[in-house]
Amino acid sequence: MKEKDKKTARDQSKASSPASINPRAAENLRRFPKRLPPLADLIAGIRAGNHVILSQAITVVESESPRHQALARELVEACLPYSGSALRIGITGSPGVGKSTFIEALGQHIHELDQQIAVLAIDPSSHLSRGSILGDKTRMETLSNYPGAFIRPSPAGSSLGGVARKTRETILLCEAAGFQNILVETVGVGQSEMAVHSMVDCFLLLLLPGAGDELQGIKRGIVEMADLVIVNKADGNRATLAKEARQQYRNALHLLPPKESGWTPQVMTCSALEKQGIDVIWERIQDFYRSLSDNGYLAEQRRQQARYWLEESINDQLRQHFLKTPGVAEELARREAAVLEGRESPFRAAQALLKLLG
Secondary structure, three states: OOHHHHHHHHHHHHHHOOOOOOOOHHHHHHHOOOOOOOHHHHHHHHHOOOHHHHHHHHHHHHOOOHHHHHHHHHHHHHHHHHOOOOEEEEEEOOOOOOHHHHHHHHHHHHHHOOOOEEEEEEEOEOOOOOOEOOOHHHHOHHHHOOOOEEEEEEEOOOOHHHOOOOHHHHHHHHHHOOOOEEEEEOOOOOOHHHHHHOOOOEEEEEEOOOOOOOOOOOOHHHHHHOOEEEEOOOOHHHHHHHHHHHHHHHHHHOOOOOOOOOOOOEEEEOEOOOOEOHHHHHHHHHHHHHHHHHOOHHHHHHHHHHHHHHHHHHHHHHHHHHHHOOOHHHHHHHHHHHHHOOOOOHHHHHHHHHHHHO
16 A cells, blocks of 8 residues: 555544544543642542542542552541541442442432432453443433532452452541442442441342342342342332332341341332332431441441451551562462462462561
């Protein structure tokens, strides 16, 4: 092909291709400068409820850069005295159960009560871009337009069970920003439910009506963690199926041991799409908080969660320190090959590797 023809082909390609997959990319770059504000400005912006500054601060917390990690530690410590006053609610359920529709309906109801809400949605990560796949701002379009609502989809990455490792610190930042209600949505797969349960006060489990064997189709451990079991999509010809599922779970919950909190789990139905039953569910959530606040269990539960995350942080930092120890990477590769080939037991290999710490 001649040089003139090549140039013509390139020009035609540019003309037929959009400048960006995201037409708002240029605007976002202007709003999120490459150079982050100083720590004092970040704290002031968070305390003022500035959503742009809050987003930048969360990006710092989620970053794996050593420079950002140091700033993140200072940021979280500075915000800690202003945290702890929000209602922390976890929401889980299998994909397709309608979690995003439910959260948007609940968020709209909370907004009508003149309260602020932050939604931290843990999205599955793309293995190519490492970014969020589902994009909850597009799935909660109405809620995201409310000035008192903040939606932050975070890529799950490689953390256990698909839960972003820094979600708990993000909760603290949102509380310091003045949000009275914080909803944490899981991807509904793996062990993400356990991790989210360890950072929220009230845990909601969403179910589908008529999805097969209601009692065998979901892990018992997840049901035991739930404070509210909600059968969603109770509308149209599924309304009867939803009532049957509700009764089945009410019967099943009676067989479980009582909760330490003294709270009796509730089973309810709703239609998030038609916004039916959302107000009653919010009343039950308020009942839950009053009950646990009155008997002192809410404060005790948060202390237990803080202890859990202290231990998790120690484990994580020890692992990072171990992997950065000189000679570990090479020896780990050698020992791993021996374990995979059956020439050495995992226990012996681990002992040998740990000796490198001195």
